[in-house]
Amino acid sequence: MILVTGGLGMIGAHTARALVDLGHEVVVTTHRRTEVPSFLASRVTVEALDVTDRDAFLALAGRHDISDIVHLAGSIPDKDPVGFFRTETIGLLNALEAARAWGVRRFAVAGSLGVYIGRSESRWHEELALPAAPLPHLIVAFKKAVEPLTTHGLQGSGVQPVMLRIGSIWGPLMDPESPFNPIPPYINAVLRSEQPRPLYADDGGDSCYAPDAGRAIALLMTAETLRHNTYNVSSGRPATNRELADALQAITPGLRLDLLPGRQNGPGDDPYLDITRLTHDTGFTPAFDVAAAVADYVAWRADNPR
The missing domain is CATH 3.40.50.720 (NAD(P)-binding Rossmann-like Domain)
Structure with a gap:
C-alpha cells in the first residue's frame, strides 16, 4: 500500500x-x-x-x-x-x-x-x-x-x-482564483462570462x-x-498565453479574447522543466497538450466548484 x-x-x-x-x-x-x-x-x-x-x-x-x-x-x-x-x-x-x-x-x-x-x-x-x-x-x-x-x-x-x-501545475481541485498560477483565474473569468485581464500573448513557460x-x-x-x-x-515543453486563449476560443462559441502583443519583459524565453530523465526512467509522456487540458478542465468545472 x-x-x-x-x-x-x-x-x-x-x-x-x-x-x-x-x-x-x-x-x-x-x-x-x-x-x-x-x-x-x-x-x-x-x-x-x-x-x-x-x-x-x-x-x-x-x-x-x-x-x-x-x-x-x-x-x-x-x-x-x-x-x-x-x-x-x-x-x-x-x-x-x-x-x-x-x-x-x-x-x-x-x-x-x-x-x-x-x-x-x-x-x-x-x-x-x-x-x-x-x-x-x-x-x-x-x-x-x-x-x-x-x-x-x-x-x-x-x-x-x-x-x-x-x-x-494546474487543473481540477486547484483554487479557481489561485495566486500561484494564472491559468485557473483566467479560465474562471471566462466561465463567469467576463473578459479576463489581458495577458501578453508570448508569455508563458512551464505548465x-x-x-x-x-x-x-x-x-x-x-x-x-x-x-x-x-x-x-512537468510537461517538458513551454506553453504560451496565446495557446491558452486559442484553446478557450476553440471550445467557446463567439468568445474573443484580447491579448497584448509580445512579452511583458521584452524578447527572451520563459524557463521550463526538461523531463528527459523522467521519460527515460519511467516512459512518461504527457497525455494533455494545452488544448486538451483546457477542454478537460472546462468540462470538469461544469460540475465542480474547483
Whole structure:
C-alpha cells in the first residue's frame, strides 16, 4: 500500500488516482479538506491526520501495511514565516521518521521548479547546479531546503529518496482564483462570462496539467528501478498565453479574447522543466497538450466548484 500525505489536495489526489489506475492500494491523509473528489470516491482509504502529530503519523503503520510514501502535505504561509517553517519541517521530519521506522522502499517529497531560480538557461534540467539566489516565496524557500533534509534524513536507511522538482501545475481541485498560477483565474473569468485581464500573448513557460503530474509521480513510485534520486515533474515543453486563449476560443462559441502583443519583459524565453530523465526512467509522456487540458478542465468545472 502506498501512502500519499496531502492526498486530497490537487497534486495528491491526482497522484492517488494514477496509483490506483496502475493497480495499487492507496491510503491518503487529509487534515483540513474532507470532501473526496468523485474520481477517488470508494477507491482509496482516507485517514484524517495532522502530519505534525508524530504519534498519530507513526500509528498509521498499525492500520496499514505501507510500502512507499509520497509526502505532498503542506500549508500556506501566513504572516509568521517562522511558524510556517516550523510546521513544514516538523511534518517532513515525521514523514522521514516513519519512512525509516517502516522500512519503506521509496520516499518521494514535493520540491519545486523554483530551486532553479537564478539560472540563466530557459531549459532547466536536473544536472544544473542550484544557485544561491533570492527566492520569491516562503514555499519555494522551504522546498529548496527539503532536498538536503530528505537526502540526509534517509541516509543509511535503505530507503530511496525521490526529490520531485514539480513544475507549474494546474487543473481540477486547484483554487479557481489561485495566486500561484494564472491559468485557473483566467479560465474562471471566462466561465463567469467576463473578459479576463489581458495577458501578453508570448508569455508563458512551464505548465503541466494536474492529471499528467499525478501520473508522472505515480510512475516514479512504481518503476522497478530508478537511476536517479531527483526528477523534474512537468510537461517538458513551454506553453504560451496565446495557446491558452486559442484553446478557450476553440471550445467557446463567439468568445474573443484580447491579448497584448509580445512579452511583458521584452524578447527572451520563459524557463521550463526538461523531463528527459523522467521519460527515460519511467516512459512518461504527457497525455494533455494545452488544448486538451483546457477542454478537460472546462468540462470538469461544469460540475465542480474547483
